[in-house]
Amino acid sequence: MSYQRVLMILASLSLSSCTVGPDYVKPPVPVPAKFKEAGRNWKVAQPQDNHDRGEWWTVFNDPRLNDLEQQASTANQTIVNADANYRQALALVDEARASYFPTATITPSITRQKKGGGSTAFISTSSSGVTTTGTAAGASGGGSNSSVSTSHSLAFAASWEPDLWGSISRTVEASRAGAEASHALLASTQLSAQGSLAQLYFQVRALDKDQQLLNRTVLEYRRALQLTQFQYASGVAARADIVQAQSQLEVAEAQAINNKINRAQFEHAIAVLVGKPPAEFSLSPMPLAALPPRIPLALPSTLLERRPDVAQAERLMAQANAQIGVAIAAYFPTLTLSATASVTNSGYAHWFSIPALGWALGPQLAETILDGGLRKATTQAARASYDATVASYRQIVLAAFQDVEDNLASLRILAREASVQNKAAQDARKALQLVLNQYKAGTVAYANVITAQTAAYTAEKNAADITGLRMTSAVGLIKALGGGWRE
Helix, strand or coil: HHHHHHHHHCCCCCHCCCCCCCCCCCCCCCCCCCCCCCCCCCCCCCCHHHHHHCCHHHHHHHHHHHHHHHHHHHHCCHHHHHHHHHHHHHHHHHHHHHCCCEEEEEEEEEEEEECCCCEEEEEEEEEECCCCEEEEEEECCCCCCCCEEEEEEEEEEECCCCCCCCCCHHHHHHHHHHHHHHHHHHHHHHHHHHHHHHHHHHHHHHHHHHHHHHHHHHHHHEEEEEHHHHHHHCCCHHHHHHHHHHHHHHHHHHHHHHHHHHHHHHHHHHHHHCCCCCHHHCCCCCCCCCCCCCECCCCCHHHHHHHHHHHHHHHHHHHHHHHHHHHHHHCCCCEEEEEEEEECCCHHHHCCCCHEEEEEEEEEEEEECCCCCCCHHHHHHHHHHHHHHHHHHHHHHHHHHHHHHHHHHHHHHHHHHHHHHHHHHHHHHHHHHHHHHHHHHHHCHHHHHHHHHHEEEHHHHHHHHHHHHHHHHHHHHHHHHHCCCCC
16 A cells, blocks of 8 residues: 555545544533513513623613713723633634644754864854854865855645544644533623622612611701700700700711711722723712612513523533543543755755755554553543533523522512502601690690601601612612513
């Protein structure tokens, strides 16, 4: 059989190589037919944006929030980091794909030699710019004559390892799945940062509403103190009433001051999310007045396609599965095709003359016959790693369903609680007014006024807090559903 025919057979084997290891099949997970907490008020959406989350925050119709979200999308450093990691993962795919192709090097060099006496001096310069000088012992009986000669050489080397057992294919498959997992992580990071920003924003607005309530409460308590002082001057109230009214006012003033601590901290957190130093960022007070928007639901099965953390876990499974094939391929021999050629002569013009040419061509087959169980252990580790990613994927899916159910329950229960609490706040305000009128008439003690004031403030504070919780739960539900939607 001719040498050329052998090479053709080896090339054919490479082109028809088999890929060892298991092909990836997404493992099943239990998926409910519907969400338990979804009642009749929820409408199932038809999501079409499985890749683009969309500007979901615009559903709240808040221009300031829209502006902050746009800033976070480009300036949040966690998102920038995830984007860089994704670009790195794409480069790693190209790096793995490069192994499909042969590598070749070329090395030109120039050598000048001086022969004379009993030694030979030489200066050699290669294409890399490295110059070598030295002397070598010459023939015995050297005379005084010397000569300088110059030789030019050009060396070429190429090698290629055909992907006979699919090791390169599996490596590329793993790298591609890793890049897709990095893309999903980028989407998850964006959604997390955007959701956290929206929740912090509404918490700040809820604190602004608390501040508004506290400021009003301080004014009302100050008027109550003035009323008590007037009653005392008229001989209707006791001195203890003034002390109680003064204490009630001071407590409210302290609460109004303390409320600003949390607001400042939330404002600082928002600054970091939008990529700014806290010293260069501020939010003007604006009491929360919005109510949660109507949010359509996705089917549970659709949720698995839309949540980026679920997509990331699924791609990591595919990556781990491909690594099993890489480990199994190590059991089989590797074939390397190599070729070298060189030419040396005294001048460039003589490089390609037949006597100056030299070449070598041949395959090399290598097989590991003893490795102390390394390949077996590597394969077992790859299989265990895959099993771990399967368990992680299923756990993330379960957590995703829980996330949706939690926020659905929160929104549903908070809506009912808000209705009751708002009515309680109205009744408490009416009760306070009645008690104040009775106190002015001198029919009740001031202790009744304090009790009514405390009840009214608590009821209104709870109503305001519930509004804030409803908004943050709405954001939480959107995050749980994987971001925006289109009907």
